[in-house]
Amino acid sequence: MATAEKVRKTITLSPKAVKNLEILAKTYNKTQSALIEELIEEEIKEIERKKRIEAFKRLKEYRKHFKGVVENKTFQELKVEMGSKI
Secondary structure (H helix, E strand, O other), rough: OOOOOOOOOOOOOOOHHHHHHHHHHHOOOOOOHHHHHHHHHHHHHHHHHHHHHHHHHHHHHHHHHHHOOOOOHHHHHHHHEEEEEE
């Protein structure tokens, strides 16, 4: 398996954040860069999860508007018909 390309970035952190990053790196036996990468990935996953929840809520709202009007169609079929990019 090939090693992923890495890009060097310079960031500025408060002394408290630096100390906390050092503690986390030592606690989890990981590099500071690996920890930052993992935290970014976790945050992106959380944002995507929230987007999916919002999309589901919108679909539920659409269902109210189509109740009794559109018979025997799934959310997916309605979504396609409406041209939604949800």
